[in-house]
Amino acid sequence: MPEKLDVLSGSCVQIPCAFDVPQDCSTFNSTVITSGVWIKESPYFGGRLNIVIFNSSKTYNTYQGKITGNMSWKNCTTVFFNVTSSYTNSYFFRIESRPFSATDPEKSVLIVVRDLPLRPMITVSGEMKEERPVSLNCSAAAPCPKHSPKLTWTLTPENQLQENSDQTKSVLSTVTFTASHLHHEKNITCTAVYPVGTSNKTAEHTMTLNVLFSPKNTSASLSPADPVSVGSCVNLTCSSTANPPVTNFTWFQICGGKPTQVASGQTYTINVTVGDGGMYYCEARNDHGIEKSMKVLLAIEVGMVYTNQAMTGEEPEEPAEDQPEEIHYGEIDFSKLQPKETPAVALDREQGQESEYAEVSVTGRGAQEPPVKTTSGSVSVPRDG
Structure with a gap:
């Protein structure tokens, strides 16, 4: 017995x-x-x-x-x-x-x-992994086989009466589905309904599913996300969902069109230099697989380049506030200039050509123009600079 x-x-x-x-x-x-x-x-x-x-x-x-x-x-x-x-x-x-x-x-x-029935028991056949068929078994005691319980799931079941090792009876219900990471931590309930006289008595068992799956929804983020200046600090963070949790985060920078591993860990901190700008992404890994994030851009601000006084360490001269900058004009008659004879002029003279050449350097405020070669004529240029 x-x-x-x-x-x-x-x-x-x-x-x-x-x-x-x-x-x-x-x-x-x-x-x-x-x-x-x-x-x-x-x-x-x-x-x-x-x-x-x-x-x-x-x-x-x-x-x-x-x-x-x-x-x-x-x-x-x-x-x-x-x-x-x-x-x-x-x-x-x-x-x-x-x-x-x-x-x-x-x-x-x-x-x-x-007075109330014992709750049914839910067991899992094998390990519950994503993209693999999994069977959940619900078993409820049937001490009175002629009035055995009816089992229902939140999913479609298959029911059968079975005999246990001690010769007692129980009703077994099996539901089979393909596991997904979307099933993880979802509740599934098996309910046993026992007919007793003209009424019913019920008991239920709820199980929280534990599905093993590779990293999902992997993403990389920058803080701050706006362009940064050289010497500032930037944190790159990688996030991902996985079961079991991610065991390894790896960071890559795109250099010359190819990814180069630069760090490991969920957070990567950079003290920004000129060479740190560019695209980055992370990889998340656990025992069941690996997933890459989308690329994020680390942008570095381009500083202003000053010439003339700024390059010599002097403050550039600013015009007086609310005062228009004065520009003076003069006139040059190139026909009266006696330029130094250049090799090109000498060659033309020997060949009997009648051409006149002159070199004039024109410099504006804050910028330098290249030398200009021109024929005889006149031109107006600023007197100042």
């Missing part, structure tokens, strides 16, 4: 039972009608006939029941009907087959009657 049975009040209970008789008990004859007797609380009933609650040879018994097993085949399986809370106790089985009779005092079954 099973050691314990949990029974629902108002329902029935089936007690799986089988016996054997030692070979030296020659008085037992399987061809003779054998009665089965159930004794409550103690195997020794002596003068306490009130603890004998069922005898298959009698028409009236304290407990309404029936031996459904074939005693000639040593099967003593018994069903008790209309179980009440007073049935909670230990029970022993006795065989009576004239002239043989015996009770095993070391073997009993404990019946526990409950």
Whole structure:
């Protein structure tokens, strides 16, 4: 017999039972009608006939029941009907087959009657990994097989009645689906509905799914995100969702069109130099895979380049506030200039060509123009500079 049975009040209970008789008990004859007797609380009933609650040879018994097993085949399986809370106790089985009779005092079954059913049990077949089929099994005790519970899921199930190792019955429901990271930490519930008389009693079990998956939603971010100046500090942060959590973050910089590993760790801090500008991305890795983030741009501000006084360390001369800058004009007659003879002029003179050349350097405020070669004529330029 099973050691314990949990029974629902108002329902029935089936007690799986089988016996054997030692070979030296020659008085037992399987061809003779054998009665089965159930004794409550103690195997020794002596003068306490009130603890004998069922005898298959009698028409009236304290407990309404029936031996459904074939005693000639040593099967003593018994069903008790209309179980009440007073049935909670230990029970022993006795065989009576004239002239043989015996009770095993070391073997009993404990019946526990409950007003509410025990919650069903959910188990997982194998490891739950993304993109792999996974089966969840829901099992609920069926102490009264004729009124076994109906199991329902939040997903579509498959139900079947099964026999346990101790010969008790249970209803097994299986739901199969392909695991995804979207299922992770979602709740799934199995509900057992027991018919009891004209009403139902329910129990349920909720499980939080634990799906193993590679890094997802990996992203890289900069702080500050705006262009920065040389010498400032920038933090690059990599974020990702994974189960188990990410074990390794790696940072890469795009150099010459190719990625170069520059750091590891979820956060990468840079004291900015001119060569640090450019594109960066991170990789997140765990035991189930790897994922790259999108690229982010580290932009460096371009400083102003000053010439003339600024290059010599002097402050550039600023015009007076609200005063327009004066510009003076002059006139040059290139026909009266006597420039220094250049090799080109000498060559033209030898060849008899009549061309005149002059070199004039024109410089504006804050900028320098290249020398200009021109023919005779006149031009107006600023007197100042």
